[in-house]
Amino acid sequence: MPHFTAPVDDAEFLLHDIFRVTESDIPGYEDLESDFTTAVLNEAGKLASDVFAPINQDGDQIGCKLENGQVFTAPGFREGFDALRDGGWTGLDMPEEYGGQNLPFLMLIAVNDFLSASNVSLIIYQVLTHGAAQAILAHGTEQQKQTYLPKMISAEWTGTMNLTEPHCGTDLGLLRTRAEPQADGTYKISGQKIFISAGEHDLSDNIIHLVLARLPDAPTGVKGISLFIVPKYVVDENGNPGERNGVSVGSIEEKMGLHGNATCVMNYDGATGYLLGDAHKGMRAMFTMMNEARVSTALQGVSLGEAAYQAARDYALDRLQGRDVTGAKNPEGPADPLIVHPDVRRNLLEQKSFAEGGRALAYWAATLIDRAHRNNDAEADALVSLLTPVMKGFLSDVGFDMTIQAQQILGGHGYIEEWGMSQFARDARIAQIYEGANGIHALDLVARKMPANGGQAMREFFSIVGAFIAEHKNAPEVGEAFIAPLADALNDLQSGAAYFAKCGMGDINSVLSGSYDYMHLFGHVCLGYMWARQAVAATQALAVGQGNPAFYKAKLKTARFYMMRQLPKTKSLLIRSCAGAEPVMDMTAEEF
Structure with a gap:
């Protein structure tokens, strides 16, 4: 059974080094002092590793049973859900007047990141409850709110x-x-x-x-x-x-x-x-719930990628197999650990760079959601609307890919159920399908979200990333290694957008034929932006002797890997995005 350890240090780094929450003008962020967030995240981590994770495999292997019209969940699930409820985790960001704690949505995302990684089947019961409560909060009458919200918020x-x-x-x-x-x-x-x-x-x-x-x-x-x-x-x-x-x-x-x-x-x-x-007007009300569910589904891709990565990393550190080609690293033993082999390291770094980059993107989106709701910021709301299909499609796609790569590290053991690796892959697979299949999100991105309001949100994204590039492009420590690759990838994203604008509605099939590749191109630029921000923050922390140097050095090495090995994929994705309709649409139905 894989063991899960909540990445509290990484979450704290994002909250305080990247997003600098206490300096934000978003109401409620001023209360997110490091001592407070660390305490909350440590407790959530204990719930994840000590309560949720140990029953995850029973949930998979025993599952739910239907008897006489009643569904019974797997052993330990009731106790796990009781622990979630009794710990007050179910109302973190909900209004105090209905029994919630009124913390920012960002804190809920951080907590659910850990809980999704440790037992996604169990946390889904609460994620859906939260979404339904949000829909009632946004669209219900006062009587409906008083009737349902207190007991839904308490779970x-x-x-x-x-x-x-x-x-x-x-x-x-x-x-x-x-x-x-x-x-x-x-x-x-x-x-x-x-x-x-x-x-x-x-x-x-x-x-x-x-x-x-x-x-x-x-x-x-x-x-x-x-x-x-x-x-x-x-x-x-x-x-x-x-x-x-x-x-x-x-x-x-x-x-x-x-x-x-x-x-x-x-x-x-x-x-x-x-x-x-x-x-x-039911669709308008339901979208309150669906949009939250899509952000949660994107997070599931990241969280399951993290859980699978941890299991693969631990195995690679422990499993003895072969010798380092440059010389034995474990000369007293019969073989070296798997971690010495370049291709194993390549595989693990793809997983690590995705999990940490995807987590940063999910947290950034949560800050935008908080800004939209707590500051009534229409620009933030439009930017979240643009990013939602990118996050849902890209993060769930790549999250599933990373669970497969993690499974590969274990070789034959990865294919054996008792090791738990196939569960990560099987659980992650649905995230590409439910809450709108990813192909639909790609169409939504290019046909609706990008052109909305004359492309205003897209221009805002270009402006945000462009301003960051301009601010740091001449910094000797980060300019060439991290900012230049991001600038190159942003140019690819802009070129794809220009191609779609040129095609317009008159050549809509060319736009739609390239939509899926463009969604992934967009996703890589988002992660490139997140990694560039992390590289800048890590460099600044090392310069002033802040925190744990080993943590920040590892951040820089992971960021460099993403910039050199993953972000260049925007080149091929741009070519595919702009290939036009003919390669896709030329065949008749009978020729398939």
Whole structure:
């Protein structure tokens, strides 16, 4: 069973050396002193390594069971969820008036980074609850907020989101679930939903489903969809779970991974529901939840990449295999450890540079989300909207790739279940699919997010990275090694954007044919920017003798690896992005 150690030092470096949280003008950041954040992160790390990680493999190998309409989670999951609840982790960033702690979203992302790495199946129950609570907070009536939020924030009750149906996934305009208005102002919800994560389980006293459905007079397409609160148990006048609602689990999906999380077919048979937000505006309300879920899914790619990397690194340090070609490094032993071999080091550095760069990107996005919400900053909100498809698509794609590379380090043992490496790969694979398949996010990026408001958010991104380059390009310690490669990659990103703008709507297939490669090009530039920032901060820390020199020196070496070995991929990705439609579209359907 792999052992997980939360990267607290790296998280602290990001909070205080990179983002300098206490110097920020974002309300609440001034309270994030190092002593406080270290204490929070250390406790979250203990929860991850001592409680979540030890039951992760049971979640995978035993999974969930459906018996007489009730889902029972894997051994230890109830105790693990109780520890999450009892520790107050479920309301970190939620409003105090409903029982939360009102910490910045950044702190929730840092904590969930650790918990996702240690047991992603278990934390998903809470991630979905948090998203559902956010949707109610943003769009609910005051009565709905008072009824549901305190117990969802405390995780006495959990939440879900119900979108997908057997005949429609991405194209929700085909949705058939019905909502019949009742005289008392409620609605009767009837239909079937599939792929519903945490749809039924034994971890909480009630489950609050958010369900997309169509009213009788609804227009066709997505403009006719409404969102409803449908509790497993109807809440009585005292705010307690009452009679069982007309919602039941039909089956548990048999999945490739995430066996510890109950992914259910949910049947709604005249279930009592309550309109959340305005009629026919359900997609607007649901996107509050979906956008948060997409950031969380991007983080899952990073977190599982980190967990797999740790296991592979530990194995490479311990496993004796072959001799260093330049001379034995373990002359008293029968062989040298795997870590001496260049290709093993190359593999591990790809994993390490992704995990630490991806973590930095996720934290940066969290600061932008906090700025958008706490400062009412429209530019930050637009920038997050632009970055969300990049993060979701790129980080989940590469995160899965890194779990495969980590598995490779273990050789045959990586293919044996007891070592736990295949679980990382199987769990990570879904992140490329759910919350919108990554191809859809690539299309969303180039066709909607980049051109939005005349390309304003894209220009803002160029401006932010360009200003950083201008500030540091002549610094002798970092200019040539870290800033020049970033400037080159940014130029590739701008060239791709110019090509798409030239194609325009008149040659939309050329734009869409290059969208996936451009999403990855964008992702590499984001990580290049994050690594350049880390290199600058590490150089400054070493210059003044701050902190642990070994940590900062390792940062610089990892940054150099990314700049020399990973960031140059923007060249080939630019060529692919601008190859036009013909190589993709020329074949007829019959020729496939």
